[in-house]
Amino acid sequence: MKFLLILSCIITFNSLAFSQPYELLTNVSHRKTISLNGEWRIIIDPYENGYYDYRYKPRGDGYFQNKKPKDKSDLVEYDFDKSETLEVPGDWNTQKDKLFFYEGTIWYEKSFNYVKKNNKRIFLYFGAVNYSAIVYLNGIKLGEHIGGFTPFDFEVTNIIKSGKNFIVVKADNKRLREGVPTLNTDWWNYGGLTRGVFLIAEPKTFIQDYFIQLKKGSTDEINGWIKLNGNNKKQRLTLQIPDAGVVKEFYSNNSGIAKLNFNAKLKLWSPKNPYLYQVKIICETDTIEDNIGFRSIETKGNKILLNGKPIFLRGISIHEEAPFRSGRAYSKEDAVTLLTWAKQLGCNYVRLAHYPHNEFMVREADKLGLMVWSEIPVYWTIQWNNKGTLANAENQLTEMITRDKNRASIIIWSMANETPRSNERNAFLESLIDKAKNLDPTRLITAATELDQQGKTMIIDDSLSNYLDVIGVNEYLGWYAAKPVDVPKFKWISKFNKPVIISELGAGALYSYHGDKDTRWTEEYQANVYKNQIKMLKKISFLSGMSPWILMDFRSPRRPLPYIQDFWNRKGLISNRGEKKEAFYVLQNFYNKLQSK
Ligand code: GCB
Numbered sequence: 001m002k003f004l005l006i007l008s009c010i011i012t013f014n015s016l017a018f019s020q021p022y023e024l025l026t027n028v029s030h031r032k033t034i035s036l037n038g039e040w041r042i043i044i045d046p047y048e049n050g051y052y053d054y055r056y057k058p059r060g061d062g063y064f065q066n067k068k069p070k071d072k073s074d075l076v077e078y079d080f081d082k083s084e085t086l087e088v089p090g091d092w093n094t095q096k097d098k099l100f101f102y103e104g105t106i107w108y109e110k111s112f113n114y115v116k117k118n119n120k121r122i123f124l125y126f127g128a129v130n131y132s133a134i135v136y137l138n139g140i141k142l143g144e145h146i147g148g149f150t151p152f153d154f155e156v157t158n159i160i161k162s163g164k165n166f167i168v169v170k171a172d173n174k175r176l177r178e179g180v181p182t183l184n185t186d187w188w189n190y191g192g193l194t195r196g197v198f199l200i201a202e203p204k205t206f207i208q209d210y211f212i213q214l215k216k217g218s219t220d221e222i223n224g225w226i227k228l229n230g231n232n233k234k235q236r237l238t239l240q241i242p243d244a245g246v247v248k249e250f251y252s253n254n255s256g257i258a259k260l261n262f263n264a265k266l267k268l269w270s271p272k273n274p275y276l277y278q279v280k281i282i283c284e285t286d287t288i289e290d291n292i293g294f295r296s297i298e299t300k301g302n303k304i305l306l307n308g309k310p311i312f313l314r315g316i317s318i319h320e321e322a323p324f325r326s327g328r329a330y331s332k333e334d335a336v337t338l339l340t341w342a343k344q345l346g347c348n349y350v351r352l353a354h355y356p357h358n359e360f361m362v363r364e365a366d367k368l369g370l371m372v373w374s375e376i377p378v379y380w381t382i383q384w385n386n387k388g389t390l391a392n393a394e395n396q397l398t399e400m401i402t403r404d405k406n407r408a409s410i411i412i413w414s415m416a417n418e419t420p421r422s423n424e425r426n427a428f429l430e431s432l433i434d435k436a437k438n439l440d441p442t443r444l445i446t447a448a449t450e451l452d453q454q455g456k457t458m459i460i461d462d463s464l465s466n467y468l469d470v471i472g473v474n475e476y477l478g479w480y481a482a483k484p485v486d487v488p489k490f491k492w493i494s495k496f497n498k499p500v501i502i503s504e505l506g507a508g509a510l511y512s513y514h515g516d517k518d519t520r521w522t523e524e525y526q527a528n529v530y531k532n533q534i535k536m537l538k539k540i541s542f543l544s545g546m547s548p549w550i551l552m553d554f555r556s557p558r559r560p561l562p563y564i565q566d567f568w569n570r571k572g573l574i575s576n577r578g579e580k581k582e583a584f585y586v587l588q589n590f591y592n593k594l595q596s597k
Contacts, residue, residue, distance in 0.1 A: 020143050020144075021143050021145050021152035021153055021154055022123065022153050022154050022155045023208060023209075023229065024151060024152065024153060024209070024399060024402045024403065025123055025125065025153055025200060025202075025208055025209070026208070026209045026210075026402060026403055026406075027288060027290050027406075028125055028151075028198060028200065028359075029359070029363070030288055030289050030290060031200050031202070031288070032200065032201045032202075033125075033198040033199065033200050033201075034114075034198065034199040034201075035196065035197075035198055036088070036110055036112060036167070036197040036198060036199065037087075037088050037089060037196050037197060038087065038088065039085040039086075039087060039088075040085060040086055040087075040088050040108045040109060040110045040193070041080040041081065041083045041084070041085055041108070041109040041110070042083060042084060042085060042086050042092075042106050042107060042108055042109070043063060043078055043080065043083050043106070043107040043109075044099070044102070044104075044105075044106050045063070045104070045105045045106065045107055046102075046104045046105070048104075048105050048172075050062050050063030050064075050078065050105075050107055050170070051063070051105070051134075051170060063078055063080075063107045063109075063168060063170075064107075064134075064136035064139060064141065064168040064170070065139045066080055066109060066139065066166050066168055068081075080107075080109040080168075083109075084096075086106075086108070086192065086193075088108070088110075088192075088193040088196070088197055089127065089193060089194055089195045089196050089197075089330040089331075090192065090193070090194065090327065090328070090330065091130070091190030091191060091192050091194050091327050091328040092106055092190075092191050092192040093188065093189075093190050093191060093327065094190070094325070094326055094327030094328075095327075099191075101557075102173075102191065103173050103174055103175060103189060103191065104172065104173070104174055105170055105171065105172045105174075106171050106172075106191065106192060107168060107169070107170055107171075108167075108168065108169040108171060108192070108193055109166060109167070109168050109169075110166065110167045110197075111164060111165070111166045112164075112165055112166075112167075113163060113164055113165070114160055114161065114162060114163070114165050114199070115162055116160065116161065116162040117201070119203065119204065120157075120201045120202065120203065120204075121155060121157045121201070121202045121203070121204060121206070121230070122155070122156050122157050122160050122199060122200070122201055122202075123153045123154065123155055123156065123199070123200040123202065124137065124142065124153060124154050124156050124167070124197075124198075124199060124200075125151065125152075125153040125197070125198045125199070125200050126145070126151060126152055126153070126169075126193065126195070126197050127151050127194075127195025127196045127197070127330075127358060127359070128148060128149050128150060128151060128193075128194050128195040128358070129145065129148065129169065129171050129192070129193050129194065130148030130149070130171070130173050130189070130190060130191050130192065130194050130328075131146070131147070131148040131172060131173045131174070131175075131176075131179065131189075131191070132144065132145065132146045132147075132171075132172045133145045133152075133169055133170065133171050133172075134169070134170040135154060135167070135168075135169050136167065136168045136169070137154075137156050137159045137160065137165065137166075137167050138159055138160075138161065138165055138166060139166075139168075140159050142154040142156065142159070146179075146392055146395070147180065147392065147395060147396040147399070148173070148194070148355070148377075149320075149355040149356045149357075149376075149377065149396070149400075150356055150396050150399035150400055150403065151195070151359075151399060151403055152399070153200070156199075160199075167197075169193065171191060171192050171193060172191075173189050173190075173191030173192070175189060177383065178383050178386050178388060178389050178392075179389075179392070180376070180377055180378060180382060180389060180392045180393045180396060181354075181355075181377040181378075181379045181380075181382075182379070182380065182381055182382055182383065184380055184381060185354070185377075185379055185380070186556050186558050186559075186569060187319055187321075187354065187554060187555070187556055187569075188321075188554070188555035188556060188557065188567075189557075190327060190328040194328045194330060195330050195358050196330070202229075202286070203230070203285045203286050204230050204231065204232065204285065205228055205229065205230025205231060205232035205233070205235070205256075205283075205285045205286065206228070206229055206230060206285065206286040207226060207227070207228060207229075207281050207283060207286045207287075207288045208227050208228065208229035209226075209227045209402065210224065210225065210226040210227065210281060210406070211224035211225050211405055211406065211440075212224045212226075212239070212260065212279060212290075212292055212406060213292075213294070213405070213406065213442050214266075214294050214295065214296050214442070215261075215442070216296070216298070216441055216442045217296060217298055218296060219266070219268060219294075219295075219296050219307055219308065220263050220264060220265060220266065221261070221262070221263050222260060222261070222262055222263075222264055222294070223260065223261050224259075224260045224261075225257055225258060225259050225260060226239070226250070226252070226257070226258045226260065226281055226283075227256055227257055227258075228252050228256035228257075228258075228283060228286075229256060230256070230285070232284070232285055233252060233253070233254060233255065233256035234251070234252055234253065234254060234256075235251070235252050235283045235284045235285065236249060236250075236251055236283070236284060237249065237250045237251070237252060237258050237281065237282065237283045238250075238280075238281075238282045238283075239260065239279070239280070239281055239282075240279070240280040240281075240282070241264065241277050241278070241279050241280075242278060242280075243277050243278065244264050244265065244266055244267075244277060245264075245265075246262070246264050248260070248262055252283070266294045268294060268295050268296075268307045269293030269294055269295040269366075269369075269408040270295060270306060270307060270369065271348035271349075271369040271370065271371065272369065273369070274293060274366065274367060274368065274369030274408075274409075275293060276291040276292060276293045276366060276367065276408070277291065277292055277293070277294070278290075278291060279291070279292045290406060291366070292406050292408065293366055293407075293408025293409070294408065295307055295408050296308065297411040297412075297442070297443060297444060298444075299444060299469050299470060299498065299499050301497055301498075302494075302497055302498060302499050302500065302541075302542040302544065303499060303544060304411075304444070304470065304499045304544045304545065306371070306411070311348070312543075312544060312545055312594060313348065313349040313371065313501060313544060313545025313546065313547070314346055314347050314348050314349060314545070314546070314591045314594055314595070315347055315348075315349035315350055315351055315371075315373075315501075315545055315546055315547035315548075316342050316345055316347050316350055316351070316547055316548060316550070316551045316573070316587075317350070317351040317353045317503070317504060317547045317548065317549050317550045317551065318338055318342070318350050318351065318352055318353065318357075318361075318550065318551045318552070319353055319354070319550060319552070319554040320352075320355070320357045320358065320361070321552060321553075321554040321555060321576070322334050323337045323338060323341075323552060323576075323578055324337075324576075324577060324578055326555060326576055329357075329358065329361075330358050330360075331360065332360045332364065334360070335358070335360035335361045335363075335364040336364055337578075338361070338551060338552065339361070339364050339365060339368050339370055340368070341551060341552070341574060342370060342551060343368060343370070344588070345551075345573070345584065345587060345588050345591060346587075346588050346590075346591025346592050346594075346595060347370060347591065348369070348370065348371060349370060349371040349372070349373070349545060349547065350365065350370050350371075350372055350373070350547065350551075351372075351373040351375075351414075351503060351547035352372055352373065352374050352375065353375065353417070353550070354375060354377055354379050354417055355375065355376065355377040356374055356375070356376065356396070356399075356400040356403070356404070357374070359403060359404070362374070362404050362407045362409055362410060363407070365407070365409035365410075366407050366408055366409045369409075370409055371409055371410075371411045371412075372407070372409040372410045372411065372412075373411070373412040373414055373446065373472075373501075373503075373547065374400060374404060374410050374412070374413060374414065375413070375414035375415070375416075375417065376393060376396045376397050376400060376414070376415065376416075376432075377396070378393050378415060378416040378417070378419065378429070378432070379416070379417045379418070379419075380417070380418055380419065380420075381419075381420065382416075382419065382425075382428070384422065384424035384425045384427070384428045385424050389428075390428055390431060390432075393428075393432060394431070394432060394435050397413075397415075397432055397435055397436060397439075398435065398439060400413070401413065401436060401439045401440050402439070405439070405440050410443060411443060411444060412443060412444045412445070412446050412469075412470060413436050413440070413443055413444070413445055413446070414445075414446045414447055414448070414472065415429050415432045415433060415436065415445065415446070415447045416429055416432075416447040416448070416464075417447070417448040417474075417503075418448050418450065418474055419447070419450075419464075420450065421450055421462060421463065421464070425464070426463060426464055426467075429447065429464060429467070430467055433445050433467050433468075444469040444470050445467075445468055445469050445470070446468050446469065446470040446471065446472045446501070446503075447464060447468060447472055448472040448473065448474050448503045448504065449462035449464050449465055449468075449471055449472060449473055450462040450464075451473050451474075451475060453481070456486070456489050456490050456491060457490070457491050457492075457493060458473075458475060458477075458490055458491070458492050458493070459492075459493050459494075459495070460473055460492070460493065460494040460495060460496065460500060461494075461495045465495075465496050465498065466496070468498065469498065469499075470498065470499045470500075470501055470544065471494070471496060471498050471499070471500045471501070472500075472501050472502075472503035473500060473501075473502060473503060474502075474503050474504035474505070474549075475502060475504070475505055476504070476505060476506065476507075477490055477505070477533065477536070478505075478507060478528075478529035478532055478533060479506065479507040479508070479529060484507075484517070484518075484525070484528045484529045484532045485532065487529070487532035487533055487535070487536050488532050488535035488536045489536075490536050491539075492539075492540045492542075492543075494542055499542070499544035499545070500540070500542050500543055500544060501543075501544055501545040501546060501547065502537065502543065502545075502546040502547070502548075503546075503547050504547070504548065504549040504550075505529075505533050505546070505548050505549065506526075506529070506548050506549035506550065506571040507525060507526040507529035507530070507571060507583070508520075508521060508526065508564075508565075508569070508570035508571045509521055509522060509523045509525060509526035509527075509570055509571075509581050509582075509583065510522075510523075510563075510564050510570055510575075511523070511553075511575035511577070511579045511581050512579070513564070521564050521570065523581045523582040523583065524582065526571075526581060526582065526583040527581075527582040527583040527585075527586050529583070530548070530583045530586040530587055531586055533548075534586070534587075534590050548573075548587065549571050550569070550571050550572055550573070551572060551573060551574060552572040552573075552574045552575070552576060552578075553568045553569060553570050553571070553572035553574070553575050553576040554568065554569050554572065554576070555567055555568055555569075556568065556569040573587065
């Protein structure tokens with residue numbers, strides 16, 4: 001035991017050197033990758049036996065060693081090679097019945113062959129692991145990551161070998177009071193390696209990241225930076241945007257950063273013309289391409305301006321729930337299905353709730369011309385006084401913005417959803433807002449704030465709004481409060497001269513359950529709520545947009561009502577099997593009329 005303890009100390013100490021993910025590589029789909037997707041071996045480990053010893057200390061000989069008995073008398077109490085499998089990407093809950101409600105640790109193992117090239121640096125990239133991950137390659141700990149919806153990577157150049165290698169990941173989706181999100185959410189806690197896993201090969205000095213966007217408020221001045229990673233930091237770089245006739249040269253400094261600032265005559269990206277330019281960055285040691293749209297987004301009084309002109313956001317909220325098969329959505333096909341439904345509804349905008357969705361969603365939104373609200377899971381009752389919680393939220397925010405800051409579709413970063421008023425909350429969120437503005441000075445900042453109700457008057461007065469560019473409010477008149485028939489009688493007051501988006505409204509209905517409009521859960525009831533909401537919304541002069549709740553039914557442990565919910569939140573305008581409910585057409589009709597105005 002003593003020996004084991006010493007060994008475990010050495011390993012824990014050694015691993016500290018690698019304990020953080022590497023700086024994030026962006027635009028992975030345009031890099032040289034080898035997919036590690038497919039079948040992974042798994043061990044279900046509710047007691048974390050593969051991690052802790054019987055004194056609850058991290059074991060030096062944990063499952064990450066992927067051990068085999070040395071001889072016939074050797075004791076090894078696990079065997080990945082004989083264990084069951086799960087598909088990656090994919091949540092575990094919907095792949096095996098026994099894992100449907102599972103919350104805890106599952107170990108994933110993947111063996112693969114690799115041919116090493118001397119002049120390359122190699123990175124191991126995870127699209128997302130919910131919620132926390134500890135990652136090992138060939139028995140060596142690479143690091144840990146917390147947060148279930150954002151990517152991370154590790155440099156493995158010196159650990160990966162030619163020949164056989166194995167990766168082990170301890171994925172744990174235990175909910176935590178101090179977590180982001182915290183214990184309580186209204187969506188399924190899908191666990192596991194929910195997005196793709198890739199090896200990325202790069203030259204010794206490579207283009208790690210870049211920010212190529214129009215300067216705030218401008219429609220012809222590109223402002224940004226390119227960042228090189230490696231020893232050869234000072235280089236000559238060329239930026240080409242062939243369709244705009246742009247060929248510009250820059251020099252990176254000692255830190256590998258080249259600042260960009262130049263004018264260009266551009267076709268602007270908009271929902272009507274979602275034009276994406278091919279952008280090429282070339283340095284002495286590397287090149288990378290991307291498809292980038294250019295547009296400006298600002299506010300003026302209570303209006304949102306896209307490319308300098310007021311625009312009303314005809315939106316819908318979307319969870320990352322897979323259409324037809326259910327489970328966490330992860331593929332391009334999932335993204336195209338969900339966003340095509342939004343287009344059919346007449347949307348020019350989607351709210352991707354309540355966490356950063358996979359990259360296909362924002363890339364497809366770019367192509368389809370849908371503006372996007374993207375948010376982090378700072379939801380309900382976060383521990384506002386906990387510094388670790390704030391650092392965790394800041395990290396998720398940083399990873400979201402780092403991955404998606406070049407997507408024209410994204411116009412708004414959201415910091416939080418329905419968080420209770422307090423000074424501590426404001427301080428926490430102000431800190432996130434500062435961070436977001438620092439990382440990306442071009443986009444608007446929002447949050448779904450709290451409302452006050454006095455009789456039939458709704459008052460927008462949450463002091464958090466002082467720090468926001470656009471105010472989001474969720475209201476469920478006709479469902480959680482007030483009768484549908486009374487909804488049009490409600491008046492709205494805002495204490496702020498800022499644009500307001502109704503970021504949620506809605507009602508539940510089981511597809512094909514029919515009755516009169518006063519019977520809960522019928523399609524008629526839901527449609528009636530939408531009709532009355534529309535009557536009310538038309539009268540709110542300062543309204544700049546809306547994203548009713550929600551495009552498609554989604555799984556939630558808070559929704560047990562037998563025969564109706566069966567653990568689905570039924571507020572979808574479309575059922576989980578892809579069937580459109582009556583309310584879909586009510587909203588579609590309203591959006592079509594708005595468009596033709
Ligand atoms: C809300 C939450 C959302 C819930 C929704 C509901 O206000 O923001 O996450 O799913 O209400 O259905 O109650």
